[in-house]
Amino acid sequence: MSPRTDWVAHLVLCGGVALFLLPLWLLMVGATQDGSAIARGELSFLPDLRNLGIFWEVLTDKGPGGATIWHMLLVSGAMALAIAFGKIVISLLSAYAVTFFRFPLRMVCFWTIFITLMLPVEVRIVPTYAVMANFGLINSFTGLAVPLIASATATLLFRQVFLVVPDEMVEAARMDGAGPLRFLRDILIPLSAANMAALFVIVFVYGWNQYLWPLLVATDPKLDTIVIGIVKMIGGDTVTDWNRVMAAAVLALLPPVLVVLLMQRWFVKGLTEGDK
Amino acid sequence: MERRTIFAGWVLPVCLVAPQLLLTFFFFLWPAAQAMWFSLMRQDAFGIRTEFVGLENFTDLFADPLYLDSAVRTVVFCSAVAVLAMGTALLLAVFADREIRGRTIYRTLLIWPYAVAPAIAAVLWVLLLNPQIGIVAHGLKAIGIIWDYRLNDTQAMLVVILASAWKQVSYNFIFFLAGLQSIPKTVIEAARMDGARGWRRFRTITLPLLAPTVFFLIVVNVVYAAFDTFATIQAITHGGPGKATETLMLKVYRDGLINLDLGSSSAQSVVLMVGVVVLTALQFRFIGRRNAE
Amino acid sequence: MATLELHDLRKSFGATAVLHGVDLALNDGEMLVIVGASGCGKSTLLRLIAGLEIPTSGQIILDGRDVAQLDPAERDIAMVFQNYALYPHMSVFDNMAYALKIRGLSRDDIARRVRETADILGLGPLLDRKPRQLSGGQRQRVAMGRAIVREPKLFLFDEPLSNLDAKLRVSMRAEIKRLQRRMGVTSLYVTHDQVEAMTLGDRLLVMHQGVPVQLATPMEVFERPATTYVAGFIGAPAMNLLPAVLCQDGTAADLGRGLIIPFADGKRDGADGRKLTIGIRPEHIAPDPAGMAMQIDLVEPLGSETVLIGRLDDGELLSVKVPGRAPADALIHVSFPAAALHVFDAETGLRLG
Structure with missing residues (x-):
């Protein structure tokens, strides 16, 4: 590579990085400034370092619904974790069943799971809401998390991982005396640990970032997630506490971004290998 | 594809697959079936009587100029988001694939927005473009542009497109980079020996080899723009001003859950489902062909 | 155990x-x-x-x-x-x-x-x-x-x-x-x-x-x-297998071109004219100035020995393993020692005797 094209590459990449980091910088900087000054359009590019405590203070702020920010973060975290763990466990088991066994209607089961790929929650939002209402799951944590647990993508990912486990590995385990559950626990789960980590990142981010479903199914402010809370905050016509909204947005953004950055290596591999 | 080695028995696997099947049935199949059923029904204004109307909801829908407007708007919106998000990502990926200093840092700094919620992305862009507080908005005013996306239809559309595309660049970047890295170095070297360079090499060698990724991402981006951006649009414009940014997704939400028109919204849901099915089928056909090659 | x-x-x-x-x-x-x-x-x-x-x-x-x-x-x-x-x-x-x-x-x-x-x-x-x-x-x-x-x-x-x-x-x-x-x-x-x-x-x-x-x-x-399958499978290079018929009251094989080799280990069952396959390992074929002429097509030196692949005058393929280096001539003469013959039925491929 010639020095000249290197220089162009740096320029383009720096531009891209700026495109992403600048809004984030403004958000963080804005959080430390005076809300009414921001509302007048006097947002400064430099943080007010005396005001870093805002990120702490804002935790006890109440959103429009009445729930505090820390409570919303808690709900978001619990929901994201429940979806992530639920999805990993359920998909792991079902992928194991359809790849390592032959049972009646196996392919029917597989295709049943497979077609859910074509039904994102948004498409079936109205009827799913109706079903949830029938079960009395509106305004419950179960109603918030469980419908988002089932999906084909994770099952397909695990299936792909399982299909390339060499036959000899399974046979060696059988010769060593391992039964199906033992094989799952001792061989298969450790072997797919990296994929599970990747899936965890993807699903955690997916769960944390949900908007439409929580908006519908949880009207009780006790179940407000942080994402819902923030949209509610800027939804009003007269927002004065811009800095507090920004601080809350930083807190809302931090957990999933940290998860992605800390687990970047597995996440990128898992995402691209599984084709979504 | 099938495994050669399997375990015997059927009780255990049925137990293992049961939880997922139950969830699938209650939250996917049943609602989907209900949507189809309701799409053939019509309720009176008080929700007391329901009568079977056949395909009338659908014919009404396609005769409704508001619906058709929304459909056209959705197509424009999706195309713009996909082109913008994919174009930017491809440009960044091509340069990040180079052997330059600090490329791992660049990569990290370019993938984190994957984790940003569409709704939070909306907040970031409000921060930039809000006529009162937005820094960019002030800049635009300073050069004489009358800027208020809350009043101007085109500006509103522009804002939701920008915010939606911005959030999706990282996802596309990850896939483009992986696609570029999976192109064998020897192929590129052979092209260099044949004398292809720069843009020509990219257009005639790299891009065709990247085609599967491009196609996959088109589908993903369109689905993203059609559905996941609900939060973005809702947070920035609520579909307004007027209906200037009301995509099909927002319309389903409004008709079904705000206006409680079960028949029409179910018909709309069914139309969206058909759309996703077609897109997914296209994608699998393409991927299947790629695997067969 | x-x-x-x-x-x-x-x-x-x-x-x-x-x-x-x-x-x-x-x-x-x-x-x-x-x-x-x-x-x-x-x-x-x-x-x-x-x-x-x-x-x-x-x-x-x-x-x-x-x-x-x-x-x-x-x-x-x-x-x-x-x-x-x-x-x-x-x-x-x-x-x-x-x-x-x-x-x-x-x-x-x-x-x-x-x-x-x-x-x-x-x-x-x-x-x-x-x-x-x-x-x-x-x-x-x-x-x-x-x-x-x-x-x-x-x-x-x-x-x-x-x-x-x-x-x-x-x-x-x-x-x-x-x-x-x-x-x-x-x-x-x-x-x-x-x-x-x-x-x-x-x-x-x-x-x-x-x-x-x-x-x-x-x-x-x-x-x-x-069987002829085993004969061809075990041993490298593979055993030569040539068509022949039983003759002289079952005591010899007629390999055509006037070559009749009596069996070293006694009579085989069957009428004269029964179709046979005769096997002989490349290393058992002996150079013999009075033997058949063989045109060498390919020489594979293995170091301590050499494999010669060639044709008899009627086109039959033959491989011969000789100790040491390849002969200088492209034409050699070889013969089949009677004691080294393997006799198989041509149809079933089973060993006879």
Whole structure:
């Protein structure tokens, strides 16, 4: 590579990085400034370092619904974790069943799971809401998390991982005396640990970032997630506490971004290998 | 594809697959079936009587100029988001694939927005473009542009497109980079020996080899723009001003859950489902062909 | 330590019969090598014995008990796989200990047995490593260790050396043989490599198209191949097979072109004119100035000897192995010593006499 094209590459990449980091910088900087000054359009590019405590203070702020920010973060975290763990466990088991066994209607089961790929929650939002209402799951944590647990993508990912486990590995385990559950626990789960980590990142981010479903199914402010809370905050016509909204947005953004950055290596591999 | 080695028995696997099947049935199949059923029904204004109307909801829908407007708007919106998000990502990926200093840092700094919620992305862009507080908005005013996306239809559309595309660049970047890295170095070297360079090499060698990724991402981006951006649009414009940014997704939400028109919204849901099915089928056909090659 | 008997063992996958009835008896401590081209059913036979496949019919008697329908875990058989099939996430120690753990042995017993086995195989210093940190030869040893540590009734080897480079293969071959002698465990070894088969086996079972064609000691198989298939399969370069007919009241073969060779070992059954296949190994063909002329097409020097591939004057292909260097002329004269002839029926391919 010639020095000249290197220089162009740096320029383009720096531009891209700026495109992403600048809004984030403004958000963080804005959080430390005076809300009414921001509302007048006097947002400064430099943080007010005396005001870093805002990120702490804002935790006890109440959103429009009445729930505090820390409570919303808690709900978001619990929901994201429940979806992530639920999805990993359920998909792991079902992928194991359809790849390592032959049972009646196996392919029917597989295709049943497979077609859910074509039904994102948004498409079936109205009827799913109706079903949830029938079960009395509106305004419950179960109603918030469980419908988002089932999906084909994770099952397909695990299936792909399982299909390339060499036959000899399974046979060696059988010769060593391992039964199906033992094989799952001792061989298969450790072997797919990296994929599970990747899936965890993807699903955690997916769960944390949900908007439409929580908006519908949880009207009780006790179940407000942080994402819902923030949209509610800027939804009003007269927002004065811009800095507090920004601080809350930083807190809302931090957990999933940290998860992605800390687990970047597995996440990128898992995402691209599984084709979504 | 099938495994050669399997375990015997059927009780255990049925137990293992049961939880997922139950969830699938209650939250996917049943609602989907209900949507189809309701799409053939019509309720009176008080929700007391329901009568079977056949395909009338659908014919009404396609005769409704508001619906058709929304459909056209959705197509424009999706195309713009996909082109913008994919174009930017491809440009960044091509340069990040180079052997330059600090490329791992660049990569990290370019993938984190994957984790940003569409709704939070909306907040970031409000921060930039809000006529009162937005820094960019002030800049635009300073050069004489009358800027208020809350009043101007085109500006509103522009804002939701920008915010939606911005959030999706990282996802596309990850896939483009992986696609570029999976192109064998020897192929590129052979092209260099044949004398292809720069843009020509990219257009005639790299891009065709990247085609599967491009196609996959088109589908993903369109689905993203059609559905996941609900939060973005809702947070920035609520579909307004007027209906200037009301995509099909927002319309389903409004008709079904705000206006409680079960028949029409179910018909709309069914139309969206058909759309996703077609897109997914296209994608699998393409991927299947790629695997067969 | 056990005996193994197979009685009319058959296996079909759907409509395709892969094994057409195998009978076999292994003596205690014996190493039997099953050899054949790919697709001959040798691997299926091994997998049936291992319990990885269930036979369509027939019996597998291990130490007096029919195990044909049992799960692998209940058979007490260990297997070394072609690609080793080590558990990549476990250390060498854990790979070897896994079967013992499943059997519920105590921690101390497991540690003791793994260490003993590791010492035998020279794996002591590697016990904490993961498989990916090992060389091909070391992985091979771990795979062996995993089998040995269980002290099973029967060892199965499924082409265990085919993933190694040529040099390592020779040394591992010797090591396997030494180990098997030392442990005295009854073993079945599957390979397509005739050199492995000849050097390792107490006896060989040659398989062809799902049927066992010969069961004998390596030297017997080499010296008295039971069929033309075995004759062509064992020995390198392959035995020359030429058409002939029986003549002179069954005491000689007429190979055409006026060449009549009397049998050195007596009369064969059948009327004169019966179609035969005559086999002669390349190394048994002798240069003879009074013999047939052979035009040399190709010379393959092997160092201490040379293989000459050429044609007789009627176009029949022939390979000849001569000691030392190739002759200077492109035309040589050879003859077939009567004592070196193998006589087969041309139709059935079976050995006559």
